[in-house]
Amino acid sequence: MASENLLEIKALQTYFHTEAGKVSAVDGVSLAVGAGEIVGIVGESGCGKSVTAQSILRLLDEKSQASYSGEVYFEGVDLLKLSQRQMRGVRGNDISMIFQDPLSSLNPLLTIGEQITETIRSHRKFSRKNAWQEAVRLLRLTGIPAPERRVHEYPHQLSGGMRQRVMIAIALACEPKLLIADEPTTALDVTIQAQIMDLIAKLNRELGMSVLLITHDLGVVAEVCHRVAVMYAGQIVETADVATLFREPQHPYTIGLLQSIPSLDRDRTKPLQAVEGFVPALHQLPKGCRFAPRCPHADALCRTEMPLLESKGSSGSQARCWHSEALSQKEAVRHA
Amino acid sequence: MTDSTVQEGKQQARRTSLIHSQPVRRFMANRTAVIGGVLMLLLIAASLLSPWLARFEPQAVDVVSRLKPPSVKHWFGTDNLGRDVFSRTLNGTKISIQVGLTVALVSSAAGLVIGLYSAYYRRLDQVLMRIMDGIFAFPAVLLAMAMMAALGPNVSNLMICLSIVFTPAVARIVRSSALVVKEQTYIEAMRALGASRTRILWLHIMPGTLSPLIVQGSFVFAESIIVEAALSFLGAGIPAPMPSLGNLLSEGKQFIYNSWWMTLYPGFALILSVLAMNWFGDGLRDMLDPHARTKRKRSRKGSMNKNTSDNNNEKVSSATQASS
């Protein structure tokens, strides 16, 4: 099974070295992305989903800030064991990444073309001219009108949606097998958001490129993802395929997230529920289940013992909760 | 609402003032600042005690023992007229500190007034700050030299010139921090309560500008020691027979081939004085600067991005423009 997966993260720990001591922003995350699959990671801001994404490409400053343990296999090679030079050959080549804010993610002083071609030319032996032609092709692929003209423009001359398309074009430059999209639509207008997600889904279908999608938006997950992992306070609290997650959520946190999505067919007499409270700070995590302080069902066991991520129900989903069986039955009753 | 706002605001202003004990503790914890302060005190003590420390009058000529290298008798050697370099160096340090202190005080006072009123009265701001900018644009040594040429070289003229040259740097700092204080709610509240402008300006806005003023003042102190030395060295500062550090270096230059001690020791005295003030100022800033404080707070929280906050730590003091 393991060999079929393009990316396989095993018990990943990402530590930050702060003055308050060493804290783990990612705490034992295991996750797999198969070839051609779109996997989502959902959670509130500060839950460690972005750090997980950046840990895969080892983008955090390992000299002073961060260190990793665990294993991140990509095509059977543990990325965490690679040298910085070997890692450079993976970044932008086998695995690409796009970020939340396309304006700040693009260098304001370089033309779009330069920013695309430098990726191509750092991994492929392309002449300058061929690289520019390739850049135009990539821009056209991402649906940018008049790409011949756009390659010579600067980021500030483009709209937000266009900039994210440019980011995607850069990411596609070396035909990566995996695209990590870290909240790719958060900074964009709603209409543009849909276009960008459609583009990502299309590229996944047509190029067979796997996607790891980081988002806080379960709606986006429902639309494009095949499988999803819910993260809370540095841990995965639930993972399932999308249909199962929406049909039979196991973890109270997932249930809370689902209840906070507005939808057209919901009962409008009931108020929309938000998950109360905040994500705990990394250096003052609760002893037992990390969600216990915010959980409406928490009891003494939850507050002292941390539950493990275990298979629940019949559809192969896993959750990190002592009471998920009881809860999901209750949930099922309520839906019926 | 207004009363409690005013009260709170006052406390806020007091918190930024010097007497608060936590800054003092932080200052003591700051090693370089303490070293700088102690060094400065030592230099001041040594220069005040020079009649007792040095066995020779700084001006006493002894033609027989001229250009003698350092010895037990003459610790720093003697110059071309047989004068004791140690005694002259101590004296020069004294003059430098006198000039530095006076200039720091005068330009701080002038800068405070100009900065405060510019911050408060917009129309005045246009005139005063344009003038300050104009003066600030000149290299300090050059402007001071031109003014000295007109006024004639003596110590009090030098102090006047340097004070004029360094006032804009202080005024700019005071003005910008006064503008920040002025925008705070409790000042609005004071105004609504009908407090007089003078009262608001001096009782409520002024305390908020004191910390940066003191820090800037200490840098002006250091800077004016340098400019004084440069001017005297060029013969446009303190007139020749007087043993200022610049004059000593100028004499030393003439005999640099054979009598290194005439250059080296006054040079070190100059560096020590300036270094002491800069260390002291650095320490003061770390202790009083609100940026340095937020930095501390942030790092205590255990922020992941350690480098975000450190930029303010870079000393880009505007008084450093005169690196002659």
Added chain:
Amino acid sequence: MVIYILRRLLALVPVVLIMSIVVFLIIYLIPGDPARVMLGDGADESTIQELRQQMGLNYPLLEQYGRWIGNAVQGDLGRSFFLQQPVSTAIREHLAPTLSLALFAQFIAVLIAIPLGVRAAVNRGGLADKTLNAYSLLGISVPGFLLSLFFVLVFAVRLKWFPVSGYAPLHEGLGSFLKFMFLPALSIGIVMSSLTARIVKASMLEVLHEGFVKTALSKGLRQNTIIYKHVLRNALIPILTVVGGSFGTLVAGAAVIETIFNIPGLGQMLVHAVERRDYAVIQGMVLFIAIVYVAVNLAVDLLYAVVDPRIRLQ
């Protein structure tokens, strides 16, 4: 772009105006009659009157300023009574040594400051960072003229690697130019570089957290490509501002250093003018430096546009 340049020019007008007024007023700091002071006690009345006439002291103050600034705009900075030549000519004759010294010093400063500041920013708390901290304290605390005295003591007097003083113009050969200019330029350059290196570091740190740095990393670019092509380029604007803004100080610093190395530049001319109380030369020189300040500021503004397309294309 044209509007940008015009706006920058316009912003400099009040500063220049104030600077010129300050320069003009310097002569009124003289206690008593400037002409009499210049000529000394023994001068006869007719010479004094002649000088007064030449200096335009007999006109009302405002008219004097008007005449003076009017002439200055046309490049006429007055006539030196002692040199018996126009001040502008004297400045032109002494300009080359000072300017070449200043540029050489700036070159050395940038050569030290950029790598040091960049390394200090990239590797916080590392060797370069610690060096920079000590180095910048040295830079603020040791004035350039003192540093050059020490250099003379060690490298010229003791080790005899360089001549103690003197000057050879660049057109007589790079070798001899460097031989004479290295120590003076190094002393100014070191002092200058400590300020610049701090700015480089601060400015680099600011840019290092920008999103595009992470993008560049995720693209698999080399570290040096990221640092120099992406980060340094974006950090350049504050650096340019400081480098440009310090050029006037640099020229003034060069003037002080010149007297130590006996370089026949503006500084030496100024010191002689101060000794002789040659106010026309003093005023002209100071005004000239003010003009240099403005010109360099404008040049820096134009460089912004070269560096940053957001300014260029607005």
